Amino acid sequence: MTRFAQTLAVFVLGLALLRAGGAMAAGIGPVDLSGVWMPTALGPDGNRNRSAKPPYLPAVQTAYDAYRARADANPEEYDNARSCLPYVMPRPMLLVAQYPLEIVQTAGRVTMIFELHNDVRRIYMDGRSPPMGLRPSWMGYSVGHWEGDTLVVRTTSVRDGTVGEPHGPDMAITERLRLIKDKDNMTMLEDELTIEDPATYSEPFKLRNFFRQHAGVEIGEYFCSEDLWQQNLSGNASKIPWRNN
């Protein structure tokens, strides 16, 4: 190694320590993921990130196909998004375009604020376990920890019986979130998801999704019932405020 290379290596090490020093000293972990991120269908190699087919158990596949046929024939009735109801985990993490999410990393917490549906996902980093007797929710209950520079999040207690993709009450989602570089050396956020749900899948379902830094842009105001509110204001009120029928 030349002297120059030595100096450079030490300088780079120093910079790494500086970056880690900032995040560490603030008590928010080794890496700061804070900022606005836009999901993308393209992986770091620039190719389309194809998601695998869910390894549904045969009986679940049959039930899902039947549901799908009914829903496709009557989208108004079956698509909960049309009633302004949010996605359930892991769907908010699997968008591939258009709606960004903001990560706010603070002491003991990582918070994700999704523009779509204005959803808020809280990840507790203070070492707690999920409380007993939790009421299942749309976002579930998430606890996380750091493994090196990777944020590992485990989500359980996701609401059951929702419209859409089936899942059992014991579904557990493990996510590994980390910063990676794409082929052009641009930073991306990678989310590697493993969904364990023996009631639904014959084996753990593995997926990956990617996000690009969306610097200088803030999360917009997304209020699903805005159209109906506007119709109401223009004197054309729907009898059912959140459904236009």
Added chain:
Amino acid sequence: MRNISLGVVFASLLLGGIVGAASPSAAPADLSGVWIPVAGPTDALTADNVRLTERARVALAAFDPRHHDSTRFCMPYGTPRNTLSTAPYPVEILQRPERLTMIFDRLGDVRRVFLDGRARPKPLWPTWLGHSLGHWEGKTLVIETLALTKESILNDNGLPHSEDMRVVERLSVSTRDGVQWLQDEIAITDPAMYETPIKVTRRFRRVDGAPMSEGSVSCLLDQWRQDLETHNRTLVDELRQSAGSDKGAQR
């Protein structure tokens, strides 16, 4: 050479320490946590204790909550109704050196207060939560919010505001009787609607650990259920069936 390299490492570490020192722990005050508004005897904000202009009087006379209160449509409160409201719904504050995020429960108002010294964008379009810049004056966080949509109101009684309204809030924390309190002194200046600025103080008690609901979702879900039930749609039954058969299949 070796000494220079070590010097670089040392300087980097020192800088790292400085960057770290600029983080939340070193902020003049820590507002982060979950807070719940506490109504005092003089907290009511009514037409009697504000000085309405003629324009405001006309707007107020026409106010019909069924059509003019956004919350009936699961729309947000908007600023400053979200901090003015004394309804017992918590607000969570996330504090970072460069921004403060306020997440209001129930209707899901999310306010972002930029502390990084940025300028306001031009043009600045009115929104429900407005554009908030903040700075520290001693241990008090001073927030100025502009560009608030006239579709929002100041409170349940329909007190109106114009889009030229300027809201200045002074947030500070104190400890009394072993309880932490957050005080928000709110000054609303809107000459089109009010002869004199409205000044109101709101207090919040720290309730860390209190569960937050899922914002607008709870509102929408209740409405959706009512919708289905009042219109006796067969969908409810079908949903139950569908959920039931999925579950049946899973077991």
